[in-house]
Structure formats: C-alpha cells, structure tokens
Amino acid sequence: MPGLTGAMPELPSHASPNYPPRPSSARRVSSELDLNHVEAQSPPPPILVSPAFTPPSTPGTATPPIHKGIRSIPVDTTSQKPPKLLDQLPQVDCVVRARIPTVTGAEMFLHLYQNNVDNKEHLAIVFGPNIRSKSLDAPRPGETELDRMIRGAYTGRLHPGRTSSRVDPQSSSPHNTSTTQSSTAGPGHSSPLVRIHSECYTGETAWSARCDCGEQLDEAARLMSLPSSQDGVIVYLRQEGRGIGLGEKLKAYNLQDLGSDTVEANLLLRHPADARSYGLATAMLLDLGCGGDAGIRLLTNNPDKVRAVEGPNREVIVKERVPMIPLAWKSGGKRGIHSVEIEGYLRAKIGKMGHMLE
Numbered sequence: 001m002p003g004l005t006g007a008m009p010e011l012p013s014h015a016s017p018n019y020p021p022r023p024s025s026a027r028r029v030s031s032e033l034d035l036n037h038v039e040a041q042s043p044p045p046p047i048l049v050s051p052a053f054t055p056p057s058t059p060g061t062a063t064p065p066i067h068k069g070i071r072s073i074p075v076d077t078t079s080q081k082p083p084k085l086l087d088q089l090p091q092v093d094c095v096v097r098a099r100i101p102t103v104t105g106a107e108m109f110l111h112l113y114q115n116n117v118d119n120k121e122h123l124a125i126v127f128g129p130n131i132r133s134k135s136l137d138a139p140r141p142g143e144t145e146l147d148r149m150i151r152g153a154y155t156g157r158l159h160p161g162r163t164s165s166r167v168d169p170q171s172s173s174p175h176n177t178s179t180t181q182s183s184t185a186g187p188g189h190s191s192p193l194v195r196i197h198s199e200c201y202t203g204e205t206a207w208s209a210r211c212d213c214g215e216q217l218d219e220a221a222r223l224m225s226l227p228s229s230q231d232g233v234i235v236y237l238r239q240e241g242r243g244i245g246l247g248e249k250l251k252a253y254n255l256q257d258l259g260s261d262t263v264e265a266n267l268l269l270r271h272p273a274d275a276r277s278y279g280l281a282t283a284m285l286l287d288l289g290c291g292g293d294a295g296i297r298l299l300t301n302n303p304d305k306v307r308a309v310e311g312p313n314r315e316v317i318v319k320e321r322v323p324m325i326p327l328a329w330k331s332g333g334k335r336g337i338h339s340v341e342i343e344g345y346l347r348a349k350i351g352k353m354g355h356m357l358e
C-alpha cells in the first residue's frame, strides 16, 4: 500500500500496524434505535474483554500453537429439525485452480468457482494433496494439454517444459489422473477440516477490530497448514456483511456507533439478522469430494451453519465441530483483538445468534 507508507511503520506483507487499543469510540448511547436497553447499557462481562489487538495478517503467522491437537466435538444433526433450505443444490463449476505459495512456507491451491445462481467468484482454498475438484478435472471439448495446465487441471507440479497435464515426468511418483475417478481422498484419509468463511473486507483487509473475521481466517489457514494436518478446505463465500453487502454493513456500523448491536442494526436496515445461505458451499464441497460418509470436521461456533452446510439431503455430513475460540480468550489476553466493538460483536453472537462460545 504505497499511499500509506508515510503514515504507518513499515509493514510485512498483509500485516497491519500494531495500533494501540482505541478509546471506546463505539461507546453505547441511549437512543430510540436501541432496542435492547438492558444489554446495551450494561458493561460487557469480563470474559468478553479481549485486551490486545492483533490485526489480520498473513495466514498462519498470527496465531500461536496454543493447543497441540485440534480439539473437536462430535456432531449428530440427525435429530435436529432441518433448517429451511432450497430443495436443490446450485450447480458449481471450478473454472481455474492455481498453486499459491505462502510466506509461512505452506502451499495451498486456490480454486475459483462459477455457479448458476449468482455471478460472484466464490473460492475454495485447498490444503493438502488429496482434494481435487471433479469439475476442474473433467475434460473440456477440444482442449489441449496446455489448456488443461493453464486452467490448473494438472497433477503434481508445473515446471518449465512440462507437456502433459496428467503425467509429470519430474515427479518422484508420477501418476495419471483419471478424469472420471472420484476426487475423494485416498485410503487412510480422515475427515477433512473445513471452514466456511464469509467475506469480510473490513476484518480481513482493512484492519477492522469490530469483528474477528480476519483472525478466524488466519486461524483456519494455520490449522490446515500444520504438519500433522491432512486435508483442509476453506470455502470462501462472497457474502459480505452476513449477506447484506459492504455498503449496507457500513451503514450497520454507523447504527452500531449510534447504540445498536450487530443484530439490531441489520434489522433496522430491514435486512434479516443473517442473510446468508450455504448451498454453494455444500455444492463446492461435493465437487471437491468432501461429501459422503467420511464427513467433514467443521470449524465454526455457528449452530445454523452446521446443519445448513449439510445440504437439503445431508449431501455433506458434519461429523465433528471444531470450535473457533477468540485468540484473546485462548492466550489469556496476550494476543488477539482488543476493542470495545468486538466485545459487543461477540456478545451479540452469543446472546442473540446462539453461537456456541462459552
């Protein structure tokens, strides 16, 4: 960000300066907009106060390995009332995939999807070698081997002079890709770790301490990059602002500064508290071979997301849930986000949206 270099200390890529905690700019005020006087006026419980602000940074660099293993909780949604979902999953098509080396040394494959319900570029960030997209690997009429490699439908690695998308002579274990084979991972494969992430420009790019979206994205990438991790997928859905879009989210922020909580602000703008859907995520996971009995381990605290991701006919099965604990809570306040705003944000998630964060 060249324009900012004069005003800020020199930054590592993707990182942001370590601002001191801001004064309580979002101090709650009495207002006719305040639909929740008691909660909004009372001080936040100490457990919600997170005393240090760590802005979003490059995946995998920000979060210390506090727990050695990944703690997960078994999930059984069969007895739950199914949420209202569309009868049919959308159609998705992975149009291109590319290798992304990251500054931590971990590599991931970014998959870009098109679909038949919106014209947004939803993404799947794939960690590990076993997960492949069926729609990407499927042959396209008339395409050459170079065409296939350019759109990422190759096995192994690309290198100068490579001519076949299916066989890499420089790879120690070259193998053919049968384009008709299932893309599910091989034997010994345990359920992949999955995060369904909704876009948050403010939290992931603009260093906002109003929410922990950037921290959650970093943490998901870190967990999927651990040497002990097998396969992982971050499905990155373009449903900014819980589906209301960035412009409306910014209006909601102004309402929050006027005293509303995150749910009230959405409602005052005549949006649902949460306008998101997860059919695209389900369809993308199926395309990536994450359907069926093997199930997935889902990184979330959001009870609605768990069942919604499974799809109308439980095409994807959430076997375990891995809680996303705010970094400030896990680290005893040494790391993580510190702001008055995030206290209100987490309080509304727990109190009003039923998030499973104790």
Ligand SMILES: Nc1nc2c(ncn2[C@@H]2O[C@H](COP(=O)(O)OP(=O)(O)OP(=O)(O)O)[C@@H](O)[C@H]2O)c(=O)[nH]1
Pocket: 196, 198, 199, 200, 201, 210, 211, 212, 213, 216, 239, 240, 241, 242, 243, 244, 249, 252, 253, 262, 266, 299, 300, 301, 302, 305, 324, 355
């Ligand atoms: N409308 C609105 N959206 C917000 C606000 N803060 C963050 N978001 C959006 O919320 C979405 C992230 O959702 P989260 O609630 O963190 O995640 P979740 O999917 O509900 O739950 P977890 O899986 O447990 O993290 C992103 O689309 C953000 O842009 C806000 O104050 N208002």
